Amino acid sequence: MNANAGVIVPPHIEVDVPLPLPPRKLSKSEQSHYQELIKRLLLEHNAVLIAHYYTDPEIQALAEATGGFVGDSLEMAKFGAKHSADTLIIAGVKFMGETAKILSPEKRVIMPTLEATCSLDLGCPEKEFSDFCDQFPDRTVVVYANTSAAVKARADWVITSSIALDVIDYLDKRGEKIIWGPDRHLGHYIQQKTGADMILWQGHCIVHDEFKTQALKQTMQQHPDAAVLVHPESPKDVIQLADVVGSTSQLIKAAQSLEQEKLIVATDKGIFFKMQQAAPNKTLIIAPTAGEGATCRSCAHCPWMKMNVLENLATIFERNDVEIHVDPTVAEKALIPLKKMVDFVNR
Structure with missing residues (x-):
């Protein structure tokens, strides 16, 4: 890992917004x-x-x-x-x-x-992110899809979690240094996997950030025959416990192919609908968000x-x-890194 990644720390944007109330249950x-x-x-x-x-x-x-x-x-x-x-x-x-x-x-x-x-979008406001990027004009700006159109317009590349490793590995082999935003956990995971020179913006997803290592270990002890599936927006200690780490689509495919009949899943539990379709005979267990230091603001389901x-x-x-x-000007600029993403997938 390049020393820069441990020295340069982007500003931390505190996201403190009231979460929406749960919708009423319909008959x-x-x-x-x-x-x-x-x-x-x-x-x-x-x-x-x-x-x-x-x-x-x-x-x-x-x-x-x-x-x-x-x-x-x-x-x-x-x-x-x-x-x-x-x-x-x-x-x-x-x-x-x-x-x-x-x-x-x-x-x-x-x-x-x-x-x-x-x-993630709220934690990466366009002005603050753009001002930070301007300090490092020699770096390639790569942003996660979970950002505003204005932030995408400032980027050189837009990626999703399904292609993040491949894109960063591609850029690293070309000798490019990276500014990554906004998810710090996904960025750290990619950095560890590729060895790329990356400065990580300090954003996080309130759903994935809540998965707790100790509580997950206890769940694994209760279900020793279960495989653990983790989205890389989760904290690194949770990722280290995984049998499979991947994007939503990749985790669904893993649910189909794994031999284990029980799966502990550390991502938004909305995924269970398609995962159960793909693996109807599997038992799905949501990874815990309770435990020491837990707030359970989302309880494994995005309130938005x-x-x-x-x-x-x-x-x-x-x-x-x-x-x-x-805005047409923003859209025109944002289309450039978005097309790079689409073209990279279709190459």
Whole structure:
């Protein structure tokens, strides 16, 4: 590891925002009513529902049932760009809607709520991040997809967790030094794996940051025959206990291929919907967020992802506060690193 990585410490941006309240629980009759209404509206408006793995099961199920899609942020944007629908409904958090709009500027992109944000996005404000990057003009700026359009516009590369290792390894072999933002845990994991010269922005995901090492060890003792699957946004001590470390899509594939019948999963429990589809005979156990020092602010489920509910989907075409707009100048700049990401995947 290069000495610079241990000496240069970016500013820490404290994310202290009130979390949204959990949505009210719908009765079965209400769920059925909203599902049928949304299906009809999608057809009437030539719209398609595209959902992230971390949204609630009923949202993911509805996306699949209506010819939409469930996936990670890169897969969501690619699906939307290729689909013939005039309107893309992005069920996720705001940066996902922005990415879809940048890759599909001719389409209308709307979301159940524009208030659904992300602690990684909040912890990497454009001005502070850009000012820091300006101090190191010789470094290549690589940002995680979990960032605003403005931060992407400042970057040289945008990546997702599924291609992060490959991209950084590629850049490292070209002799490039990296500024990485915003997730410090994912950045540290990649740094350890590749040996690349990286300065890590000090952001974190409030979901993955809560997984606790001691509590996970206790769970492993209770289920000694279980495999441990961990997303690399988790703390390094949790990652070290993993049998498999990977992105959402990679963890789902691992659930299919692993011989163990029990899986302890350290990522947002929204993934269980698709993971159980992929491995119906496996027992899935959420990794613990309780234990010494735990706050359980999210309890393994993103509070902003939970804001995507059937009720606000059912009224999405009646409201004027649902459409994603990205400044054309910002979009033009952000498209450059986004296209690098897409081209890298398709090479």
